[in-house]
Amino acid sequence: MNRLVRPARLVVLAALAACLVLPLAPQQASACDVSYDYKPQLNLGKPNMGRSKTCSTGTSSVGVVLVAIAAFGALALAGTVVLRRATSLLPTPPGEDQALTDYLQATSLTPHPGPH
Amino acid sequence: MTGPEAGELLRADSPARDRALLFARIAIALYLLELLLNLTRPHIAPDEPTLSIFHRLPGSSGSFGRLLSMPKAVFWTVVAGIVLGAALQVYARITRPEGRRDAVLVWATVAVLLGPFSLLALTVVSSYLGDALLCVPGTVFVLAVLHLGQRFGRVPLTLLLAAFGWGALIVFGLGRAFSGLALGTLGGYLLDRPKTGGSPTDALNALSGQVHDQYRAIDLLLVHLFAVNALAVAAGVLVLLLLLRHRVVDAMTGMVLGAAVGLGYTFVESVLFIRLFGSLGFINGVTGGFEYWIRQSIGLLGGPVLFGALLGGSLALALTGPRERRVPTVLFGLAISIGGSAGTEALAGWLSKVTHDHMSGGGAFDTLIVSPLLWLLPQLPFAAVAVLLLVAAARARGATARTAIAARVVPGGPITPVEAHFLSDPSLRLWTLAATWKRHGPAAALALYRLQSAQYDLASSDPQEGEPLRAKVMRLKASGPNRTAVPS
Numbered sequence: 001m002n003r004l005v006r007p008a009r010l011v012v013l014a015a016l017a018a019c020l021v022l023p024l025a026p027q028q029a030s031a032c033d034v035s036y037d038y039k040p041q042l043n044l045g046k047p048n049m050g051r052s053k054t055c056s057t058g059t060s061s062v063g064v065v066l067v068a069i070a071a072f073g074a075l076a077l078a079g080t081v082v083l084r085r086a087t088s089l090l091p092t093p094p095g096e097d098q099a100l101t102d103y104l105q106a107t108s109l110t111p112h113p114g115p116h
Numbered sequence: 117m118t119g120p121e122a123g124e125l126l127r128a129d130s131p132a133r134d135r136a137l138l139f140a141r142i143a144i145a146l147y148l149l150e151l152l153l154n155l156t157r158p159h160i161a162p163d164e165p166t167l168s169i170f171h172r173l174p175g176s177s178g179s180f181g182r183l184l185s186m187p188k189a190v191f192w193t194v195v196a197g198i199v200l201g202a203a204l205q206v207y208a209r210i211t212r213p214e215g216r217r218d219a220v221l222v223w224a225t226v227a228v229l230l231g232p233f234s235l236l237a238l239t240v241v242s243s244y245l246g247d248a249l250l251c252v253p254g255t256v257f258v259l260a261v262l263h264l265g266q267r268f269g270r271v272p273l274t275l276l277l278a279a280f281g282w283g284a285l286i287v288f289g290l291g292r293a294f295s296g297l298a299l300g301t302l303g304g305y306l307l308d309r310p311k312t313g314g315s316p317t318d319a320l321n322a323l324s325g326q327v328h329d330q331y332r333a334i335d336l337l338l339v340h341l342f343a344v345n346a347l348a349v350a351a352g353v354l355v356l357l358l359l360l361r362h363r364v365v366d367a368m369t370g371m372v373l374g375a376a377v378g379l380g381y382t383f384v385e386s387v388l389f390i391r392l393f394g395s396l397g398f399i400n401g402v403t404g405g406f407e408y409w410i411r412q413s414i415g416l417l418g419g420p421v422l423f424g425a426l427l428g429g430s431l432a433l434a435l436t437g438p439r440e441r442r443v444p445t446v447l448f449g450l451a452i453s454i455g456g457s458a459g460t461e462a463l464a465g466w467l468s469k470v471t472h473d474h475m476s477g478g479g480a481f482d483t484l485i486v487s488p489l490l491w492l493l494p495q496l497p498f499a500a501v502a503v504l505l506l507v508a509a510a511r512a513r514g515a516t517a518r519t520a521i522a523a524r525v526v527p528g529g530p531i532t533p534v535e536a537h538f539l540s541d542p543s544l545r546l547w548t549l550a551a552t553w554k555r556h557g558p559a560a561a562l563a564l565y566r567l568q569s570a571q572y573d574l575a576s577s578d579p580q581e582g583e584p585l586r587a588k589v590m591r592l593k594a595s596g597p598n599r600t601a602v603p604s
Contacts, residue, residue, distance in 0.1 A: 031467070031482060032402050034402075034410050034464065038400065057408075060406045064408065083547055085543045086547035
């Protein structure tokens with residue numbers, strides 16, 4: 001498990017660095033129209049009424065994939081943190097196994113051991 | 117909650133039924149008022165139809181035309197529903213049915229009055245089924261998070277799906293039907309008749325004036341749309357909260373229901389935006405994929421979901437708080453929802469205009485960073501309030517649930533002392549599920565999940581109403597080893 005931690009850290013840091021390249025690069029910015037109250041700014045004197053580029057589907061798809069990875073990653077991370085917290089509240093192995101056995105017997109999902 | 121149990125709940129709950137009928141009557145009365153205002157509006161074109169919703173833009177035929185105007189068949193179905201609903205109410209007044217018959221008649225009246233409005237949403241989804249299917253994964257993901265992310269007692273899945281359906285079908289339908297009429301009425305009063313003749317400069321000035329007036333009408337229309345949406349969301353959440361009144365209801369319950377209603381609305385609205393805005397790229401620089409990115413990915417939890425959650429939370433607080441603070445809390449929730457939706461929409465549009473004034477849009481930076489940032493930035497304060505409310509609600513629920521679980525502990529009963537220890541801590545509960553899956557497989561983990569859910573339902577129920585839930589827990593315990601074949 002620990003062998004995977006270092007490469008995983010490197011991957012996460014590289015992904016974060018890659019995400020920062022775009023916003024930190026000096027450039028002009030402008031938003032595409034998102035919703036009802038975005039009033040289109042048209043310039044009749046310019047070619048394509050002043051619209052040189054569109055916010056394309058291809059670039060948007062990259063964003064969708066990144067957000068999906070971030071969402072599932074955040075869920076996995078949250079799950080791991082919660083499970084680690086739970087483990088810290090339980091007795092150390094093999095007491096952890098016994099705690100599960102006792103619990104499952106209390107739920108009646110596993111039968112109680114009969115009298116020997 | 118199974119289907120028959122949900123049906124029993126609908127029959128047995130008189131306050132929810134009465135409120136649903138009241139809300140349906142108010143909605144229809146307001147719709148008739150909108151119709152009257154539209155019928156009496158000043159006409160700005162000689163060939164305008166009596167009702168502006170039947171007006172079709174030149175060249176907008178087929179599915180695109182259906183997107184912009186209200187289909188006549190839908191309008192006449194709405195009218196037929198109103199007539200039939202009125203007849204059912206007269207019949208109920210004459211026959212005075214009681215018990216189950218009364219319940220069925222009231223729910224049928226509500227369905228007949230409001231059901232036809234859902235045809236507007238169904239028209240959008242069925243016309244663009246491919247786009248709708250693309251919106252399913254994100255929607256299902258958020259619904260799953262809403263369901264599974266609740267700590268301790270959860271809103272039954274049936275009611276969560278009902279909230280989603282209310283948002284997708286009724287809130288969207290009512291918002292569209294009311295706003296379609298309001299657009300024509302506002303246009304009639306605010307727009308000038310088109311002038312003919314004059315120099316090209318005069319024509320250009322007239323066009324500029326018309327565009328300015330159109331924008332003013334759109335601003336007013338948006339406030340109108342958000343007000344209708346907020347009232348429709350509030351009505352749905354209140355009825356669902358009343359259906360849950362035999363359980364412990366808190367701010368988190370309201371937030372989850374409100375968010376689910378908002379998610380349903382977002383689902384249908386996204387399809388509309390992907391199609392409508394995506395086809396106007398030559399004017400607004402947008403593609404369908406970009407609208408998908410904004411509405412079904414980075415901004416999925418914003419807009420209607422965020423304001424639905426805030427409104428739902430405030431309604432639950434009003435319902436569970438002191439009686440004298442109910443009206444101010446509800447009004448506060450409505451003001452946040454309407455004002456927040458309209459304000460953030462206007463502010464995002466204004467921020468976009470500021471950047472447009474000196475440069476043109478497009479490119480990776482604009483698509484991935486600037487556009488979502490300008491859209492979500494005005495919503496940030498509201499998101500912060502929602503997070504604070506959620507954290508406070510989660511803490512309060514934790515304290516209440518631990519007390520309730522402790523009060524239900526009986527050795528050999530539905531919740532034993534060993535089980536109570538694990539049920540009182542959500543992290544320990546998750547661990548039991550993960551460890552059971554690892555040791556005994558998914559079937560055993562699923563059986564345990566069902567048992568724990570039933571135990572939480574029991575702990576969060578009214579003690580007087582808890583007997584069926586207690587029996588359910590004992591039944592699950594009794595059938596556990598045989599059903600799941602868990603080895604000892």
